[in-house]
Amino acid sequence: MPDLTDLLFYGFSGLALFFGFLCVANPLSRSPVTSAMFLVLTIVSLAGLFTLLHAFFLAAIQVLVYAGAVMVLFLFVIMLLDLKEEERRRFRRFTVGAGVIAVGVIAGLLLQTVLKAVPYSPNTTVLAVGATRPLGVILFTQYLLPFELLSLLLLVAVVGVILLTKKELK
Amino acid sequence: MNFFDYLEPTTQFVIFSAVKILIVFGVTMTFVAYAVLAERKISAWIQDRVGPNRTAPPITKYIPILGPMLVRLGIFQPMADGLKFLLKEDFTPAYVRKVYFWLAPAIAVIPAFLTLAVIPFGSTLGNPDNKMVIADLNVGILYTFGIVSLGVYGIVLAGYAANSKYPFLGGIRSSAQMISYEIAMGMSVVAVFMVVGDLNLGSVVQYQAKHGWMVFHQPLAFIIFLIAAFAETNRLPFDLPESESELVGGYHTEYSSMKFALFFLGEYAAMISASAMMVTLFFGGWTLPFLSDPASSLLGGLLHIAIFIAKLVVLLVVFIWVRWMLPRFRYDQLMDLGWRRFIPLALGNILATALVLAFISP
Numbered sequence: 001m002p003d004l005t006d007l008l009f010y011g012f013s014g015l016a017l018f019f020g021f022l023c024v025a026n027p028l029s030r031s032p033v034t035s036a037m038f039l040v041l042t043i044v045s046l047a048g049l050f051t052l053l054h055a056f057f058l059a060a061i062q063v064l065v066y067a068g069a070v071m072v073l074f075l076f077v078i079m080l081l082d083l084k085e086e087e088r089r090r091f092r093r094f095t096v097g098a099g100v101i102a103v104g105v106i107a108g109l110l111l112q113t114v115l116k117a118v119p120y121s122p123n124t125t126v127l128a129v130g131a132t133r134p135l136g137v138i139l140f141t142q143y144l145l146p147f148e149l150l151s152l153l154l155l156v157a158v159v160g161v162i163l164l165t166k167k168e169l170k
Numbered sequence: 171m172n173f174f175d176y177l178e179p180t181t182q183f184v185i186f187s188a189v190k191i192l193i194v195f196g197v198t199m200t201f202v203a204y205a206v207l208a209e210r211k212i213s214a215w216i217q218d219r220v221g222p223n224r225t226a227p228p229i230t231k232y233i234p235i236l237g238p239m240l241v242r243l244g245i246f247q248p249m250a251d252g253l254k255f256l257l258k259e260d261f262t263p264a265y266v267r268k269v270y271f272w273l274a275p276a277i278a279v280i281p282a283f284l285t286l287a288v289i290p291f292g293s294t295l296g297n298p299d300n301k302m303v304i305a306d307l308n309v310g311i312l313y314t315f316g317i318v319s320l321g322v323y324g325i326v327l328a329g330y331a332a333n334s335k336y337p338f339l340g341g342i343r344s345s346a347q348m349i350s351y352e353i354a355m356g357m358s359v360v361a362v363f364m365v366v367g368d369l370n371l372g373s374v375v376q377y378q379a380k381h382g383w384m385v386f387h388q389p390l391a392f393i394i395f396l397i398a399a400f401a402e403t404n405r406l407p408f409d410l411p412e413s414e415s416e417l418v419g420g421y422h423t424e425y426s427s428m429k430f431a432l433f434f435l436g437e438y439a440a441m442i443s444a445s446a447m448m449v450t451l452f453f454g455g456w457t458l459p460f461l462s463d464p465a466s467s468l469l470g471g472l473l474h475i476a477i478f479i480a481k482l483v484v485l486l487v488v489f490i491w492v493r494w495m496l497p498r499f500r501y502d503q504l505m506d507l508g509w510r511r512f513i514p515l516a517l518g519n520i521l522a523t524a525l526v527l528a529f530i531s532p
Contacts, residue, residue, distance in 0.1 A: 033270075037327075056307060060316045061312065061316075063317070063320070064312060064316035068316060068318075068320055068352070072345050072348075072349055073349065075326055075330075075345065080342075132369055
């Protein structure tokens with residue numbers, strides 16, 4: 001009989017793939033709101049996978065930031081757009097091409113990581129249990145430069161948004 | 171309890187958890203029902219009225235003095251309210267988006283109950299391993315915020331599903347409002363956890379038992395959290411998503427019967443979980459200054475739960491009291507308060523806490 005963890009793993013990954021597929025290519029509905037809701041479900045399934053790896057911190061952050069904040073903003077913007085026109089739109093050659101290239105690049109990165117990965121070592125679980133503290137320590141020592149660069153990037157985005165919304169600067 | 175000891179630890183854990191979930195759910199539902207009654211009674215007293223005092227099931231005739239008194243207090247009113255919600259016609263307008271229309275009330279209720287899972291509502295009961303918290307998570311507070319942030323979907327989807335303009339405006343307003351105040355709320359709590367040094371809510375309670383209530387260490391964080399909690403639960407003075415003078419009823423305009431009742435239930439359950447959160451974070455959870463060791467006897471354990479519930483009730487009364495004392499904010503005032511006052515204040519609080527922790531007390 002398979003382990004409960006295995007069952008849950010296949011369950012969550014199956015759900016993530018299923019919802020992800022429905023998010024990009026839903027045969028029943030071309031409404032962007034439905035796509036966004038399926039993306040939320042995909043994110044929640046991914047959080048389930050993180051929980052199975054004992055990475056509770058990442059799971060909580062995944063739900064909090066992506067499902068709870070980013071996707072709500074997505075919905076907010078989608079609802080303010082003209083949905084009817086969006087639903088009528090067909091695929092264009094440029095969009096399909098860009099999509100294929102993006103998927104190719106991400107798949108390449110993923111493949112590289114999978115090939116490099118160590119099969120399974122029991123130590124990772126022990127490390128991840130108190131995930132908040134180790135993660136913080138690593139972020140502020142080993143990955144300090146990328147971390148700070150990212151925050152700078154976010155700052156640039158914030159300044160850009162303010163500049164765009166205030167068209168007439170006094 | 172003999173046969174129970176022979177069971178495997180995992181089975182024991184599952185049984186204990188299931189029992190705890192059932193009890194917490196049952197108690198919360200009862201609290202929701204009587205919070206509605208409290209709301210009506212307190213509003214009546216504030217406005218110099220009597221409030222519900224007529225509902226009487228036939229048996230009350232046969233109870234001598236107590237019967238009429240309970241009727242006058244409106245103790246049986248929640249039963250009548252619940253029945254009314256169940257028996258009214260459940261009307262679905264023809265122009266709504268059906269799937270979301272059915273889904274939204276359920277999504278509005280679930281998060282409020284899920285957050286209660288990590289709240290330590292007592293020390294121990296019976297043996298010392300039997301902690302009075304459903305899920306003792308290491309990242310308790312992050313879990314809570316993650317779930318709370320999902321609560322907005324119920325309202326946004328309700329507004330979208332109704333497919334007419336007032337509910338839609340209500341939904342849009344609420345998504346903007348809840349995101350804004352979630353940030354202030356999250357930031358205010360960061361300072362608390364910097365002081366404690368652990369994200370587990372049980373550790374927060376233990377810290378307060380040793381060093382005094384957090385509300386005295388972090389008064390600013392408490393004020394921001396309290397006001398943000400009003401905004402997150404869509405209570406007056408921040409009930410813009412359903413403000414009836416501008417939006418008819420906001421996101422639940424098109425809902426009737428039990429579906430409407432679910433939104434109602436969700437609001438009160440969210441109020442209860444927000445109060446439980448505040449009791450745990452700022453008012454020492456189940457401890458009192460002279461009663462802070464985990465209970466060794468069954469009676470002590472029950473006493474701790476009673477202390478927690480008493481604190482919870484006080485905060486619930488504050489929620490209700492404020493609703494009937496303050497007028498509604500204007501939408502721009504709401505946004506201004508959230509983004510230009512609370513977020514900078516909360517950030518400043520984090521900075522000040524960090525400086526104090528680094529230089530004055532380790």
